[in-house]
Amino acid sequence: MTLPLADLVLILPELLIVGMACLILVLDPITPAHKKDLLAWMSLGILVVGSVVTVSGFGERVMAFSDLVVVDSYAVFWKMLLYLVSGLTILLSMGYLKEEKIQLAEYYAFVLLALAGMMVMVSGADLLTIYLGIELMSITLYIMAGFKRFELRSIESSAKYFVLGAFSSGILLYGISIIFGVTGSTRLVEIAAVVNGRGIDDPLVFIALMLLIVGFGFKVAAVPFHMWTPDVYEGAPTSVTAFMAVASKAASFAAFLRVLLEAFGGIKPDWNLLILVICIITVALGNLVAIVQTNVKRMLAYSSIAHAGYALIGVVVAGWAGIEGAVSSQGVSSLMLYLAIYSFMTIGAFSMVAILRKGGLEGEEIEDFTGLAKRHKGGAFLMLVFMVSLAGIPPTAGFIGKLYLFMAAVNAGLAWLAIIGLIFAAISAFFYLRIVMVMYMREPSSEQELHTRLVLSPQVSFVLACAVAGVVLLGIFPGPLVSVADLSSLSLK
Amino acid sequence: MGTIVFFYFASVIVVTAALVVALRSPVFSALALLVMFFHVAGLFVTLHAEFLAVIQILVYAGAILVLYLFVVMLLNLKGEVHFHHQLTVGLFLGCMVFAEAVLLVLKGESSLQASLSTPKEPAQLMQGNTESIGELLYSTYLFPFEIASLILLVAMVGAVILTKKGILEAKG
Numbered sequence: 001m002t003l004p005l006a007d008l009v010l011i012l013p014e015l016l017i018v019g020m021a022c023l024i025l026v027l028d029p030i031t032p033a034h035k036k037d038l039l040a041w042m043s044l045g046i047l048v049v050g051s052v053v054t055v056s057g058f059g060e061r062v063m064a065f066s067d068l069v070v071v072d073s074y075a076v077f078w079k080m081l082l083y084l085v086s087g088l089t090i091l092l093s094m095g096y097l098k099e100e101k102i103q104l105a106e107y108y109a110f111v112l113l114a115l116a117g118m119m120v121m122v123s124g125a126d127l128l129t130i131y132l133g134i135e136l137m138s139i140t141l142y143i144m145a146g147f148k149r150f151e152l153r154s155i156e157s158s159a160k161y162f163v164l165g166a167f168s169s170g171i172l173l174y175g176i177s178i179i180f181g182v183t184g185s186t187r188l189v190e191i192a193a194v195v196n197g198r199g200i201d202d203p204l205v206f207i208a209l210m211l212l213i214v215g216f217g218f219k220v221a222a223v224p225f226h227m228w229t230p231d232v233y234e235g236a237p238t239s240v241t242a243f244m245a246v247a248s249k250a251a252s253f254a255a256f257l258r259v260l261l262e263a264f265g266g267i268k269p270d271w272n273l274l275i276l277v278i279c280i281i282t283v284a285l286g287n288l289v290a291i292v293q294t295n296v297k298r299m300l301a302y303s304s305i306a307h308a309g310y311a312l313i314g315v316v317v318a319g320w321a322g323i324e325g326a327v328s329s330q331g332v333s334s335l336m337l338y339l340a341i342y343s344f345m346t347i348g349a350f351s352m353v354a355i356l357r358k359g360g361l362e363g364e365e366i367e368d369f370t371g372l373a374k375r376h377k378g379g380a381f382l383m384l385v386f387m388v389s390l391a392g393i394p395p396t397a398g399f400i401g402k403l404y405l406f407m408a409a410v411n412a413g414l415a416w417l418a419i420i421g422l423i424f425a426a427i428s429a430f431f432y433l434r435i436v437m438v439m440y441m442r443e444p445s446s447e448q449e450l451h452t453r454l455v456l457s458p459q460v461s462f463v464l465a466c467a468v469a470g471v472v473l474l475g476i477f478p479g480p481l482v483s484v485a486d487l488s489s490l491s492l493k
Numbered sequence: 494m495g496t497i498v499f500f501y502f503a504s505v506i507v508v509t510a511a512l513v514v515a516l517r518s519p520v521f522s523a524l525a526l527l528v529m530f531f532h533v534a535g536l537f538v539t540l541h542a543e544f545l546a547v548i549q550i551l552v553y554a555g556a557i558l559v560l561y562l563f564v565v566m567l568l569n570l571k572g573e574v575h576f577h578h579q580l581t582v583g584l585f586l587g588c589m590v591f592a593e594a595v596l597l598v599l600k601g602e603s604s605l606q607a608s609l610s611t612p613k614e615p616a617q618l619m620q621g622n623t624e625s626i627g628e629l630l631y632s633t634y635l636f637p638f639e640i641a642s643l644i645l646l647v648a649m650v651g652a653v654i655l656t657k658k659g660i661l662e663a664k665g
Contacts, residue, residue: 011636018643025650065636102661106654113647120640132640139644143651150661158655203597 007064010057010071013050013079014119020046021112028105036105040094043108044087047115051083061491067187068126075123077488078254081340082122085247086115088347088463093239095457096354100237100362102147111243114140118251127176127186127263130255134172134219137251138165141244145236157235164218164228172215178208179263188262196266209264209271213278216259219252222312223282226305230293233301238362241297242350245304246343253311253339257332261318261492272319279316280420282309287424291431296353297364299431300346303390306428307342311335313405313421317412327411333489334404337482341389341401341474348386348467352379355460358452368452369435371444379454380439382468389471391432392425397474404482498539505532519565523558530554544622 008015024039031039054076061072090111097103117136124130142165146158180186182204183194200206218225233241264271286306293299314335318328356363356372363369373380389398402425406418444452474481509532512525530553537546630638654660 022646066633068634068636104654104660106650109650110647113643116643117640126637128634129637129640132637132644136640136644136647139651140647143647143655146655149655201601203594203601206597206601207594 010064013054016050017112017116021109024109039105040108047083047087054079068129070125072491073488074491078122082118089243091459092351092463094459096239110140121251122254144240147237153235157232161232168218175208175211191263200267200270216256220308222278223285230298230301234297238354246346250339268319276316279312283424287428317408320412329489330408333485334408336485338401341397344467344470345386345389351463352383355455357455363452369439370442372439376454384436387432391429395475397471400478502532502536523561
């Protein structure tokens with residue numbers, strides 16, 4: 001057989017990322033301890049190169065490897081977002097790993113390998129390929145969650161994530177195998193042809209669709225498949241939590257949406273009601289349970305569940321029956337916009353948690369933020385911006401993201417869904433602003449004054465600057481990103 | 494004849510799979526699993542997938558199960574550990590899901606018949622089982638195949654990182 005060179009050129013970014021990951025694994029033992037940062041800079045470099053190569057593919061739609069892989073604008077959009085998030089994660093980790101004494105260069109290789117898995121997910125045109133991408137990402141994340149292996153919580157988080165993740169992968173795989181049994185193919189296009197002809201009346205199609213929704217629901221942490229999220233997010237090293245909360249969620253949403261629209265686009269009315277129910281309970285439960293949390297990481301975990309619920313509004317709109325194509329792709333583009341904005345503010349919030357130290361430990365209780373404004377005016381102000389944006393208050397980007405989602409819902413005739421979203425957004429302001437209140441209005445006890453401090457490094461400052469710039473600039477000039485999202489959403493068939 | 498053979502294998506698979514969960518002693522569970530693996534291999538043989546049958550026995554029964562048994566014996570589970578507190582809830586939910594599945598099948602019987610009435614004959618291969626699988630893996634499915642190799646790499650490095658003594662202390 002011959003390996004077509006054109007196919008290899010199309011997956012060049014993936015090859016570069018994987019190649020660099022392997023190179024780091026090889027170089028690690030022969031690099032002296034004080035030069036380990038070099039490996040992190042190398043992985044950052046490859047991200048830049050990869051993004052340049054990837055962005056040149058924008059606007060085309062090309063299939064590769066006997067139609068198993070698709071490179072289209074939709075995939076390019078997500079890949080660019082994933083590069084950005086991975087880059088920020090690496091920068092955030094450089095200081096954090098040192099502080100936590102878990103400085104292993106394998107960490108950076110794992111970030112790159114997880115990124116490769118996510119890239120496979122977002123440009124998979126075949127259920128088997130998407131599944132393998134999910135596994136590559138998930139297994140890497142299971143290990144990264146347990147990186148603080150001398151700490152019981154981290155190990156517990158890793159084990160929990162592994163067991164539940166394996167279980168959900170099993171469910172997903174069962175759905176895929178039934179679909180293969182019904183249609184005789186795993187390629188999305190061929191599945192669509194058979195499913196359109198047969199419809200949901202075929203019990204096998206129905207069962208397979210349910211299993212797929214459960215499997216993906218677990219990966220995006222939608223209620224009622226969210227149980228793992230708080231424990232895993234709390235126990236994992238904070239830089240890994242940020243990576244999981246943003247990158248893996250974005251990639252899972254991208255694959256989920258592609259599977260739903262490209263393979264099951266012909267039977268939209270049969271799945272969008274289910275997604276609608278999941279969407280409403282996710283928004284409700286995420287926001288309500290976040291109120292009672294005292295740990296910032298747990299609170300952000302529930303907040304990420306709630307945000308997954310908001311993003312699901314985009315899926316509902318994209319699949320709502322009897323609406324025009326333009327509105328349907330508005331659902332997709334508003335979801336893409338929302339997740340891009342969500343990335344900036346969530347990375348920012350987790351970075352703040354990562355740099356707040358209490359003695360030798362992480363300050364991750366809400367209490368630890370008490371009176372931060374007195375000692376670190378700048379840090380407290382950044383946290384304020386992220387919290388305000390997460391709550392969706394103008395003029396931040398969080399407001400723009402919610403605005404476009406709710407507008408898409410109203411255009412699809414789902415004004416009541418937008419109102420539900422709005423009500424819960426108002427409720428969410430309570431727990432986001434509580435942190436702001438604690439920082440600005442409470443006097444720290446003398447003990448807290450002594451022990452809690454912000455540990456800043458140039459890299460983390462850059463991450464925070466990027467995040468805050470994203471939140472503020474996208475809040476004021478969302479235009480360019482909106483038009484890019486609109487353009488890329490069109491390539492989803 | 495083919496139907497009888499199929500139902501023999503299928504029913505043994507279902508029964509032994511239930512035993513794996515239900516039996517108290519982990520060693521007996523593992524042995525039930527072993528019987529199940531052999532019968533799955535038998536199903537593969539009836540489908541003319543001899544290569545898969547052999548792989549099933551070599552990899553699952555041979556490697557994975559033996560590993561299970563090693564772990565079970567090394568852990569030396571003495572006292573009986575009960576994980577059956579939720580038996581009633583599980584039974585209730587299981588019955589509900591089963592009833593739902595039956596309902597679904599009854600409701601969609603006609604369309605199910607349509608898809609089952611034309612059973613696909615096992616493909617007549619021009620070459621051996623192993624050659625055709627190998628050729629598919631290295632041509633059509635090259636991309637997923639390579640991704641699977643990356644997954645193995647990650648699992649291997651991860652196992653070292655999570656378990657090896659002294660790497661964090663030495664480097665930290």
